[in-house]
Amino acid sequence: MTRFVFDIDKAVAAAAYVTRKQGRQISIFELLKMMYAAEREALTTWHRPITGDNFCSMRKGIVLRRTYNLIKGEVMATNSDMVKWSQYFSPREGNTIRLIAEPDYDFLSDREREALDRGFDLITTLIEKHGLIADILHEQWPEWKNPDGTGKGSLPLDAEDVLGQMVEDEDEIERITSEIQAVQSAKAALQTD
Secondary structure, three states: OOOOOOHHHHHHHHHHHHHHHOOOOOEEHHHHHHHHHHHHHHHHHHHOOOOOOOEEEOOOOEEEEEHHHHHHHOOOOHHHHHHHHHHHHHOOOOOOOOOOOOOOHHHHHHHHHHHHHHHHHHHHHHHHHHHOOHHHHHHHHHOOOOOOOOOOOOEOOOOHHHHHHHHHOHHHHHHHHHHHHHHHHHHHHHHHO
């Protein structure tokens, strides 16, 4: 399984970028779907994740695992990721969060911002057209796996699952996955030094 190296600065910048477009307050569902749409595009287009967050399938769709745990406050308050997240986002208020301070958006490249714009536009358009969109996204993102009946609230989703829906050639999927793993290993090594 491909494991990404989570980058809290990029995660905060990406979440803030999308939340700001929504008027500084956003539904957790919408935020996570917009961010996943951008991550999916990044992974299949230039073979790199934006935030380094890992994906999981839940009943209402795919989420970015670490970002979702930060939003829910399920990361220890003293953890450096939670400390940083809390500097920019309010605690969860029902099903929404608010942007309370502007992060450094320079952590995002132009193409990452463009992917986030497209993710924002996709989800906003689907909601305007259909209202509730969880079932629609299950169809649009066939890599989603239903965790019902597994005894778990979520199932891990690998990069290969995502790529398998976008890239037809299995050899190409294997090559891309190897490339991603090499980059992620190098990032992990740099973080420990």
